[in-house]
Amino acid sequence: MKVKYFAWVRERIGKAEETIEPPADVRTVDDLIGWLTAQGEAYAYAFEKPKVIRAAIDHAHVKADATIAGAREIAFFPPMTGG
Amino acid sequence: MKVKYFAWVRERIGKAEETIEPPADVRTVDDLIGWLTAQGEAYAYAFEKPKVIRAAIDHAHVKADATIAGAREIAFFPPMTGG
Amino acid sequence: MTVSATIRIQEADFDVAREIAALSQGRTDVGAVVSFSGICRGAEQGEPIAALTLEHYPDMAEAEIQRHADDALARWPLQGLTVIHRFGRIEPGQNIVLVVTASAHRQAAFEAAEFLMDYLKTNAPFWKREESARGTNWIEAQDHDDVAAARWTKS
């Protein structure tokens, strides 16, 4: 699946997007954050406060317990500051 | 004192303004409406529903029990429909 | 910095864009500009109309709008405020009234504009007469406008 990062999440991880293949036991957004956190220091830094991180699956906001099954694109970002 | 009339109050009375000299026992806006009502059919028609009539003394909205002592200009009109 | 309101009561049309620009251009302290334009509709309660004619009480209209503008400036942190109300004959599609508010933040700009419009509807001494195929009629005040205006009363 494709993962996208925005704002300081993107800056901390050092890339805007990547394709990942998490193992089958990574079922929710929360699981995915945990799995990504273990992928290296940059990820651990980006996700150091997981409660602050917002997520979207296929362009719609989702909560941390949302299932990622069937997702084509998952995005992680800080709270939005548009408008 | 000068009296001004607006909208259908003006149309019913048939004039936009006039100078009047009510007797000393005409003390409030309500008293003045009563006194004007007795000045002829046109006035009686304009003030036939006194509760609908709004009044202003010297360019400020007042209630029916406001005193008219010292007033330079009193205006009578229907509820406003600007904006 | 003291902010004063621009108030105009005029027969001529106004230019919304120019009034918005006057409150925001060339400055960097304004974060939010709200404009409200009131426009003459082509029908009143389902009946087509040819035009509205607005009668007003000039001295009092000026005083009333000034008083409410000063009230808005005291209640919200505004950086600019413009109120324009037209009188005379106005055809469908033409402008009647304009309120523009400028503030650092959006909530003050929105609330002050709504407050002023609610007061203009109920307290400013203007009266609308409509021309239609059935002749001319004075438009009646709407109870819901009084309700809208009452929500701003300090309790």
Place this chain on the structure above:
Amino acid sequence: MTVSATIRIQEADFDVAREIAALSQGRTDVGAVVSFSGICRGAEQGEPIAALTLEHYPDMAEAEIQRHADDALARWPLQGLTVIHRFGRIEPGQNIVLVVTASAHRQAAFEAAEFLMDYLKTNAPFWKREESARGTNWIEAQDHDDVAAARWTKS
């Protein structure tokens, strides 16, 4: 008549007057037009800034704004709705966002504009970074914006 919203996410500036005219000119069913312009201020929390840079998530921004615009059209009797959000580098005094609503009556136009601005602030995937003498910093979300957005939730 089905009303559809005009939504644009663009780097270029917009012309408030043209967008207001697009919703009101040449028609006689619109009685109220509200515009909200969000403008880049020259200071954030007392510190002067040189510019903002807005990053966004293009596909999602389009979908999110469309969803909220459709929601506004379902909740209020609007005759027109335009939302424009810029991205990229924006200097103090320049436009960031525009919402224009048109309706027969003022309350619908005001409420729909406020609703959309509250949602854009909290839900639209845009992030502001400020440039100042101290370097660049991501602007933090404001709790009061979440409170403002929550007032529109159907209970």
